[in-house]
Every structure is written in structure tokens, then in C-alpha cells.
Amino acid sequence: xxxxxxxxxxxxxxxxxxxxxxxxxxxxxxxxxxxxxxxxxxxxxxxxxxxxxxxxxxxxxxxxxxxxxxxxxxxxxxxxxxxxxxxxxxxxxxxxxxxxxxxxxxxxxxxxxxxxxxxxxxxxxxxxxxxxxxxxxxxxxxxxxxxxxxxxxxxxxxxxxxxxxxxxxxxxxxxxxxxxxxxxxxxxxxxxxxxxxxxxxxxxxxxxxxxxxxxxxxxxxxxxxxxxxxxxxxxxxxxxxxxxxxxxxxxxxxxxxxxxxxxxxxxxxxxxxxxxxxxxxxxxxxxxxxxxxxxxxxxxxxxxxxxxxxxxxxxxxxxxxxxxxxxxxxxxxxxxxxxxxxxxxxxxxxxxxxxxxxxxxxxxxxxxxxxxxxxxxxxxxxxx
Amino acid sequence: xxxxxxxxxxxxxxxxxxxxxxxxxxxxxxxxxxxxxxxxxxxxxxxxxxxxxxxxxxxxxxxxxxxxxxxxxxxxxxxxxxxxxxxxxxxxxxxxxxxxxxxxxxxxxxxxxxxxxxxxxxxxxxxxxxxxxxxxxxxxxxxxxxxxxxxxxxxxxxxxxxxxxxxxxxxxxxxxxxxxxxxxxxxxxxxxxxxxxxxxxxxxxxxxxxxxxxxxxxxxxxxxxxxxxxxxxxxxxxxxxxxxxxxxxxxxxxxxxxxxxxxxxxxxxxxxxxxxxxxxxxxxxxxxxxxxxxxxxxxxxxxxxxxxxxxxxxxxxxxxxxxxxxxxxxxxxxxxxxxxxxxxxxxxxxxxxxxxxxxxxxxxxxxxxxxxxxxxxxxxxxxx
Numbered sequence: 001x002x003x004x005x006x007x008x009x010x011x012x013x014x015x016x017x018x019x020x021x022x023x024x025x026x027x028x029x030x031x032x033x034x035x036x037x038x039x040x041x042x043x044x045x046x047x048x049x050x051x052x053x054x055x056x057x058x059x060x061x062x063x064x065x066x067x068x069x070x071x072x073x074x075x076x077x078x079x080x081x082x083x084x085x086x087x088x089x090x091x092x093x094x095x096x097x098x099x100x101x102x103x104x105x106x107x108x109x110x111x112x113x114x115x116x117x118x119x120x121x122x123x124x125x126x127x128x129x130x131x132x133x134x135x136x137x138x139x140x141x142x143x144x145x146x147x148x149x150x151x152x153x154x155x156x157x158x159x160x161x162x163x164x165x166x167x168x169x170x171x172x173x174x175x176x177x178x179x180x181x182x183x184x185x186x187x188x189x190x191x192x193x194x195x196x197x198x199x200x201x202x203x204x205x206x207x208x209x210x211x212x213x214x215x216x217x218x219x220x221x222x223x224x225x226x227x228x229x230x231x232x233x234x235x236x237x238x239x240x241x242x243x244x245x246x247x248x249x250x251x252x253x254x255x256x257x258x259x260x261x262x263x264x265x266x267x268x269x270x271x272x273x274x275x276x277x278x279x280x281x282x283x284x285x286x287x288x289x290x291x292x293x294x295x296x297x298x299x300x301x302x303x304x305x306x307x308x309x310x311x312x313x314x315x316x317x318x319x320x321x322x323x324x325x326x327x328x329x330x331x332x333x334x335x336x337x338x339x340x341x342x343x344x345x346x347x348x349x350x351x352x353x354x355x356x357x358x359x360x361x362x363x364x365x366x367x368x369x370x371x372x373x374x375x376x377x378x379x380x381x382x383x384x
Numbered sequence: 385x386x387x388x389x390x391x392x393x394x395x396x397x398x399x400x401x402x403x404x405x406x407x408x409x410x411x412x413x414x415x416x417x418x419x420x421x422x423x424x425x426x427x428x429x430x431x432x433x434x435x436x437x438x439x440x441x442x443x444x445x446x447x448x449x450x451x452x453x454x455x456x457x458x459x460x461x462x463x464x465x466x467x468x469x470x471x472x473x474x475x476x477x478x479x480x481x482x483x484x485x486x487x488x489x490x491x492x493x494x495x496x497x498x499x500x501x502x503x504x505x506x507x508x509x510x511x512x513x514x515x516x517x518x519x520x521x522x523x524x525x526x527x528x529x530x531x532x533x534x535x536x537x538x539x540x541x542x543x544x545x546x547x548x549x550x551x552x553x554x555x556x557x558x559x560x561x562x563x564x565x566x567x568x569x570x571x572x573x574x575x576x577x578x579x580x581x582x583x584x585x586x587x588x589x590x591x592x593x594x595x596x597x598x599x600x601x602x603x604x605x606x607x608x609x610x611x612x613x614x615x616x617x618x619x620x621x622x623x624x625x626x627x628x629x630x631x632x633x634x635x636x637x638x639x640x641x642x643x644x645x646x647x648x649x650x651x652x653x654x655x656x657x658x659x660x661x662x663x664x665x666x667x668x669x670x671x672x673x674x675x676x677x678x679x680x681x682x683x684x685x686x687x688x689x690x691x692x693x694x695x696x697x698x699x700x701x702x703x704x705x706x707x708x709x710x711x712x713x714x715x716x717x718x719x720x721x722x723x724x725x726x727x728x729x730x731x732x733x734x735x736x737x738x739x740x741x742x743x744x745x746x747x748x749x750x751x752x753x754x755x756x757x758x759x760x761x762x763x764x765x766x767x768x
Contacts, residue, residue, distance in 0.1 A: 001623045003399025007553075008392070014640065015387025169391075206620040209604045209628055216596030223592060236590040239385045243640070244593055252636075256398065256627070 001207045001256040008250055010143045011169040014243065016235070018171045019049040019133055022090070023057070025169045026131060030088035032059035033081060035101045037093045039063060044179040046135055050092055060084055065093065068150040068157060068271055068278070069100030071115055074107065081108040081128060089130040091167075094184070095139025095191075098132050099147035102165035105130050117160050118149050124162035132170040135177060137242040138188030138279070140195060140249025142170035148268065157272040159264075172246065174238040182229060185241075186335035187279025189225040192245040193218065193330075194282040198261050199254035201290065202367035204299050211303070213253045218308050220244050225334050262365035263289055266376060269353045274345050283331040283338045288383035289371075290324045296370060340384050347384050354380075385591045385640040392635055394527045395553040398627065400619070402555045403433040403517055406474070407441070409553045410515060414472035416443035417465060419485045421477045423447060428563040430519055434476055444468055449477065452534040452541060452655055452662070453484030455499055458491065465492040465512060473514040475551075478568070479523025479575075482516050483531035486549040489514050502533050502542045511548035517555045520564060521626040522572030522663070524579060524633025526554035532652065532662075541656040543648075556630065558622040566613060569625075570719035571663025573609040576629040577602065577714075578666040582645050583638035585674065586751035588683050595687070597637045602692050604628050609718050646749035647673050650760060653737045658729050667715040667722045672767035673755075674708045680754060724768050731768050738764075 013021055026032060034050065041047040062077045080086065081104060091101035107114035109126040116122040134142040141147065145166045150157040177185075200214035221244050228237040247253070266289075267281030276284075294301055298320065305311040305323035314322065328338045337343065340350065354373035357363070365371035371379075397405055410416060418434065425431040446461045464470065465488060475485035491498035493510040500506040518526040525531065529550045534541040561569075584598035605628050612621040631637070650673075651665030660668075678685055682704065689695040689707035698706065712722045721727065724734065738757035741747070749755035755763075 001399070001620060001627070003402065005395065005397050007395035011389065011391035012639075013389050015385070018387065206624070208607060208624055209600060209631065212600030212604060213597060216593060216600050220593045220596060236385060239640075240590070240592055243385070247593065255396075256623075 001210075002205060002258070004255040006251060006255045008143065008166070008252070010167050010250070012143060012172060012246070013169060014172045015239070016173060016175055018173050019046070019176075020053050022050070022053045022131065022133065022169070022171060023055075026054075026088055026090065031084065031086050032057065032088045032090055033062055033077070033084070033086040034059050034090045034092060035062045035065060035077060035097055035104065036091075037063070037065050037097045040179070041092055041135065044176065046092060046133065046176050050090070050133060059090070060086065065097045065100040067096045069096045069103070071103075071118070071149055071151045072153065074100050074103050074149070075114070077104045078107045078114065087128060089128050090133070091130060092133040092135065094134070094136025095141045098134065098141035098167075099139065099149065101130055101132070102141070102147035103149050103160070104128070105165050106160075106162060115151065118151075118158045119156070121160065124164050127162065127164035129168050130165070132167045133176070134170055134172050136180060136184055136188060137172075137177060137245035138184075138191040140192070140246055142167060142172065143246050143250035150272065155272050157268040159268075172242050174235055174242050177238055177242065178233050180232070182232075182335060183277070185229055185232070187277050188245060189221060189229070189241065189334045190279040190283045190331050190336050192248040193221050194263055194286050195248040196221075196253065197286060198263055199257060199259050201297055201300050201304060202258040202260050203297065205257045207257045210253055210255065210257045215307050217244050217248050217253070222308070222330060229334055258367040260365075260367040260371075262371040262376075265357070265362065265365055266353060266379065269356055270345075270350055273352070274343075274349055276343055276345070280336055280343065283336040284340055284383045285379065287324050287328040287331070287338055288379045290327065291382050292375060292378045293366070293371070294320050294324070296368070340380075347380070350380050385594075386589060386642070388639040390635060390639045392527065392550070394551050394634070396527060396630070397553060397555045399623070400557060400559055402557050403430070403560075404437050406434070406437045406515065406517065406553070406555060407439075410438075410472055410474065415468065415470050416441065416472045416474055417446055417461070417468070417470040418443050418474045418476060419446045419449060419461060419481055419488065420475075421447070421449050421481045424563070425476055425519065428560065430476060430517065430560050434474070434517060443474070444470065449481045449484040451480045453480045453487070455487075455502075455533055455535045456537065458484050458487050458533070459498070461488045462491045462498065471512060473512050474517070475514060476517040476519065478518070478520025479525045482518065482525035482551075483523065483533065485514055485516070486525070486531035487533050487544070488512070489549050490544075490546060499535065502535075502544045503540070505544065508546035508548050511546065513552050514549070515553045516551045517557075517560070519560045520568055520572060521556075521561060521629035522568070522575040524576070524630055526551060526556065527630050527634035534656065539656050541652040543652075556626050558619055558626050561622055561626065562617050564616070566616075566719060567661070569613055569616070571661050572629060573605060573613070573625065573718045574663040574667045574715050574720050576632040577605050577609075578647055578670050579632040580605075580637065581670060582647055583641060583643050585681055585684050585688060586642040586644050587681065589641045591641045594637055594639065594641045599691050601628050601632050601637070606692070606714060613718055642751040644749075644751040644755075646755040646760075649741070649746065649749055650737060650763065653740055654729075654734055657736070658727075658733055660727055660729070664720055664727065667720040668724055668767045669763060671708055671712040671715070671722055672763045674711065675766050676759060676762045677750070677755070678704050678708070680752070724764075731764070734764055
């Protein structure tokens, strides 16, 4: 096991009716800005629940944070935070609203060009405290210190992280997700699954507990994912999926083990260039990456084949191939195609990705820096 | 899944050499009291590592915290904290030192009789901040808000909990445990195993992720426990056991599911009356409790039989019996006998336990309050 430092201070309020408690979690004299997305929270009752939980308190609002939240949009909220002396942000929505709000929190007190937080990883030394009401299980943003921000004008999509943007609290009420379109649930299942894989499917590090915790989440996603898609109002299935998505990226399962975030990094480029949903890009990249890297990942791929998919017969090559096939088939089964061509994306549309990564200095992705631009090229060819 | 609220703010510093970082974790102007037990830390080098990490800073010391830490001993430390205006406690040792230090932290600023914190669950409204250097994997105290305190004069052993006694940080360096006597490792394996069972072996709550997280820890303890006993200086085995013990009782796996702490409550009584090690009492009580409660726990016992022990053939009765037998055999295999008689404890020595529980108002232990004093009587008979 590798050495690690771990601290996750987020308070989780999980279950039916928990939105009613947020009033107690926000300082009584806070000047609150509530952030949200396209307005679905006004149709599904979440907005009213939040208003009622904050009865008697005034708060400003900022709606319109889009999927793959844009710097340009978020800076409008930063202006409000600065002008109105906002000192608490309440993000109500999915991963994009939460990620965008983390950026607003860090950007508002930032001296200089806030895009540097993302592009140059400029240190965040202060941030406006935030809380969240999560309405879309997928990204894990509700219990971590990361966010991914897009810059439309520059066609960029990049992550940043700071312990100062951990939410003070996050409400996870599965009922708030009942009205989500199936496509968002499908994407969320894939996103959570791939988060686990990126902390698990590397090389053995003599960390059997971390391995089994990861497998626990994968097995539960395989069991509960299709169920929650088929039965959107099944509270238990939705609750189990929701908790899986949070546990997939709250940092815990990745402690003391190597990690490989190449799938996300390549996926972000596809979204930046072609506008595909985040989950779609992951479903495309992961099986292709496993295929190309299967020799390097052999030991863990064989373990994954056996423990997650119950594959115990055949040669090592056959078992690895079958595990990758089952992974691809699972993504397809939950409604997310796994080929670029299925989305009408031609190879030419993504051929600049290796060069884009290189220009950024990212010439060594993967758990051992072995995913070079040439490897990315092969991954994209397999993903075509 | 049941509703839950979860927040665990402890910072974990895991691995070789991490003691050197504690200086940065303790406020520069803190008046520190370092607490420890019987002095083994002076023989195994941990004391010197702590001194060197705090080089240039002065700190007071309080040694002699015994296994099953006693109110009488701890109150001497409370006097020092009050007299010397100590504002940071650094606990260096195993679960007893950590638990004792949590009590010192809560008792020092307490108005009134501090034993009320334990006996009457008097609310803790203030506590001295504390950090820990763990040298014995077992209790999970390094990453939770609980402690168990004994009162020698009153022959009592009772738990208390407060969010104010979460450690600010805990260092887990597996190398500090290399010199532990095998008996302490044996007890630690049983303690961690039983902590998981008490959050898992109840009734199904449609919480498949929590179930699998619990099974992940059990399977890893079964694999790594005997290995770390046989090879005390095998870093990886010790590291894996250490992380299992922390994860077994940091609150995470028990979120959203029923719990049954009857084994611990009965075990504490046996220690209070007969002085047996904590781990020994758990190895005695758990198999007997599962035996007596097997019909109520049937669904989970069958799941445990299959997923943890691979038992898939036989009638339900046979599979449950075999799972209990394998549990008992595992405890024996790691060196902890599972019968009162093996420790020379006669039935008469523990026959007052049901009445003691009743006197305290604890007439309904177990996940559904079904462990009445009469049931405790039957458990003790099976455990004889």
C-alpha cells in the first residue's frame, strides 16, 4: 500500500425529506446565493423545498448554469457574489451546478484572472463556503474537492481541485431524482462506474481492502443501475445508485493505490471538441483504453474479470477480452453507446486530441505515465 | 436504506514515516500534553519519533493509561490539563490510550462530575482538541467519536460519544506495530471483525453497497489477519490489517443500516466483572449470540455464509450453523478462544450480567430491541 493522507470533511444528509434540514446547516446571518441549472428544480418541487427550508431568510438566485459549466457563465455569478457580498453558496442541481459553484466559490475572492485556477492550477487560498442539494447522482462532486470547468471561447474543459471547495454539507434525497430523464441516469451510471475503474484497474499495489471496496461499488452499480433505469420511482434502487455514485469519487477507494485518470482526460477533450455528454465520452474511451493497455493492466484485468464478472474459464487473453466485452456491453445495456461512430463523430473530429494533450504538457497520462499521445491515438482508433 | 447523517472530519496520515508530520498538524502555540500507556513506546522508538517530530517545542507527558482505561487514572490527567492550561492532547498508543484521551479531552472543561459524561450521557459541549499516533490496530478509535471508559471502584465499563472528541488527525504507521505482542494483534483482529459484524449481521435493509463494503472488510481480515500474525514484520500485511481496523469502525459502513451492538455491550460487562481482554470477550459472545439469534438474523446469516465463507450447499439450518462454526474457528485460529471456560470463567462469575444490564435500563439490546436480559442469559449459557 502506498502512503496517503486523507480527510473528507463533507457532512452528508442522506434520504427522504433531508432538504428540510439545510436551514440549520447554513449560518443564520449568511448572505446566500442559490445556484442552479436549467430550471428543472422549479418543475420537480426541489426549488420549493429549498425555499421552504430557508423560510424567513432572503437569498439571491443565479440560474442557468449549463451542462459542462462554462467559465463565461460562472463569471457572471462571481460578479454577483462580489457585488452583493455573498458569503454562502447553495448549489442545487447535478454535478455541473456543483462544479460550477465550486469555481464561483474559488473565483470570487481570487486576485487575478480566475481562469488561471483551472488552466495554470493557481493556488486557491480562499473560497466562499458552499453547501449542496444534489439532484443527479453521477459525478461525486457532492463529497469531493474537485470540479471540471469548460471555457467555450477556448474550447477547453479542465479540472481543478482545492480543499477549500469541499461542500460544508450535501443533501442527497433520492426522491429529488425521480423525474430525471433516463439519459442523465444512464450517463450517471457510466460516470460512477468509470470513476471506480480509474482508481482500481491499474496494477496490484497489495491493497486488498481498497480493491474489494472498489469491487463492492462496481457490483452494486451492475445490480442497481439497470434496476433504477427501469424503475425511476423505486426509492431503494435510486438510493443505492445515489450512494454508489458518491462513494465512487469521495476519495476513499483511491487512498494508497495507483490511479489512472486517462479515460477522463481523453473524455474531456472529446466533450470540448464535439460536445458529447461526459458519460458518453467515458463509455467510448474506457473499453478502448482497456483494450490498448491490457498487457500493462493484465493482473488487475484478470482480477476484475473474476470478481466482478465471474469469468473464470479460458486463457488469460480470453478472460481479459471477455471482461472488456462485458464492460462495453454493460454500458450499452444502460443506454450509452460505446463507439464514436454511434454518435456520428468521425475520426477526423478527434484527431487533434493527442496534440492538444501534448500542447498542455500532458505527455504522460495513466498510472505509470505510459499513456503517451501515441497511445491516445491508438485508443481513439479502437474507439472509432 | 435508512436516512442518515454522516460526517467524519478526521485527517488520516497513513504509512511509514508519517509521525514526522505531526508538528505541522498541531497549532504552533499549543500547550501540548502527550498521553501514553505502559511505556512500550519508549522501547519501540515511537516516543523518540514523536519527540523528534516536535523538536523545539515543549510538551508535558502523562503515561500509565492502562488497558480498559480507568476513570481514576484519567482524572489525574484532567487535573494536569486544568492546572497547566493544556490546549492540545496528543495520544500515542492503542485504543485504550486513545479512548482515555478522548475522555480527558471532554472531562477537562466539563462542569460537574465528569463520570456523568459516561454514566448519564451528559452532553459534552466543549473538549480539548486532540490528535493521535496509533500503535495498535483494533478499536477504530483513531477515526471515530467514541470511547469506552472503565470505573474500577464501581466495576463499570461504559461507552460515550461526542463529535467534539473526533481526533484532528491520526497517524497510522504500520511499522509502529511490528513489536506488538501477538496477543494484542489477535485481539485486534477479533475486535475489527466484530465491529463489522455488528453493523452487518442484522436484517436486510436494501442497502447492498453497505453490505458489500462490510463483506470487503471481513474477507480482507480473514485473508490478512492470519498472515500478519505469522509475519509481524510484513509491512503490507500489517498495513492492510491496520486500514481494515480503521474502516471497521469509522462509521461509514453503518450508515443507513440497522446495527446490533449487543456483543460489545455484553462483552464490556464480562471485562468489568472478570477482567478478560476486550477482544477475548467478543470472541466469546459473538458466536453464541449468532447461535441464539439465528432465526431473527437468518437472511443476513445466509448471505454471510455464502459471500464471506463460500458456503452454498446444505439446508438453511446447516448453512447458518456452518457460518457460525467458521466464525468461531476463525477466532480460534487467530489465537482467541471462544468459550468462557477456556479462560477459567465459571458461569456463576457472569450470571449477574442480565441484571446489571437491566439495572442500567438496557432491557432491549440488538437491532430490533430483541436482546432482552433473558436472551442475554441464553447467550451466556451457549458461551459457557
